Amino acid sequence: MTDAAGSTIRRRDIAGFSLTEAVYAEGVNLARHCHANSYLNLVLAGTYLERHCDREFQWSEGSLHFLPAGARHENQFQTAARVLRVKIETGVMQRLGIERSLSEPREITGPLSAWLGNRMMREFMSQDDIAPLAIEGVLLEMLAESARCSDETHGSSAPGWLRRVRELLQDSYLEAPGLNALAGVAGVHPVHLSREFHKHFQMTIGEYIRKRRIEHASDLLSHSDLSLAEIARTCGFSDQSHFCALFKKHSGMTPAKFRDLSSDSSRRPARPTRLGPVSL
Numbered sequence: 001m002t003d004a005a006g007s008t009i010r011r012r013d014i015a016g017f018s019l020t021e022a023v024y025a026e027g028v029n030l031a032r033h034c035h036a037n038s039y040l041n042l043v044l045a046g047t048y049l050e051r052h053c054d055r056e057f058q059w060s061e062g063s064l065h066f067l068p069a070g071a072r073h074e075n076q077f078q079t080a081a082r083v084l085r086v087k088i089e090t091g092v093m094q095r096l097g098i099e100r101s102l103s104e105p106r107e108i109t110g111p112l113s114a115w116l117g118n119r120m121m122r123e124f125m126s127q128d129d130i131a132p133l134a135i136e137g138v139l140l141e142m143l144a145e146s147a148r149c150s151d152e153t154h155g156s157s158a159p160g161w162l163r164r165v166r167e168l169l170q171d172s173y174l175e176a177p178g179l180n181a182l183a184g185v186a187g188v189h190p191v192h193l194s195r196e197f198h199k200h201f202q203m204t205i206g207e208y209i210r211k212r213r214i215e216h217a218s219d220l221l222s223h224s225d226l227s228l229a230e231i232a233r234t235c236g237f238s239d240q241s242h243f244c245a246l247f248k249k250h251s252g253m254t255p256a257k258f259r260d261l262s263s264d265s266s267r268r269p270a271r272p273t274r275l276g277p278v279s280l
Helices: 092-096 113-125 131-153 160-172 179-186 190-201 205-223 228-234 240-251 255-261
Strands: 006-014 017-024 029-033 038-045 047-051 056-060 064-067 073-076 081-088
Touching (some): 038 056, 081 113, 113 205, 160 179, 160 205, 228 255
Antiparallel strands (some): 029 073, 038 064, 047 056, 047 073
């Protein structure tokens, strides 16, 4: 059985959703196409490229992303890949009132994304009679979390210079560049930069850096055996207590609890860049 050039391993249909685990062979290329339904995709293994009209994404193991209905794209599988694809039935997002927030393709990130992805896969594999209800709950929570992140960071009306600043922060959030340096990149006054960043992205530059560091920390908690103190140092927090307090504020749980809930997934040894403590 095939599904969009992929070989289907297993499939489950529940209220409002259809989940398919599929394998794609190395070298498969899918010409530009679109889907009538929106999809959530969790990459279980491998890597592939997804090209849209004006954007390009490199999806790798652990990536969780949303593809809206009607978005024209093409895929190139550089390696064999295994993907859990969740088709969202028409009307689900309308009932949730999030179709405007999730109108563009996007990666689902944040402290809860890895945990939700792991939970979705575990329930998908489960054979008990509670699994369908659990899957539906996880998927609804995942869509809500994605819409919340999109509302916080989409910045679709942001000027080009401001989007460049955010792109720079996406790559250098562990280094926490100074406001004057960021303003120099943008060619604007630091006060104007601060005001416009908050206006378009609904958070300060410091809050955005903290958010990105928490996302990085959640990945390390899920996929490494580093201690909490080591993760705090790696992610640029001043100390372990500072890290724990901020992580709980952002995710609603302690780092230890988050790691415990993520423990069912296999962990990969991490080789993070070590940085000195930076207090934000």
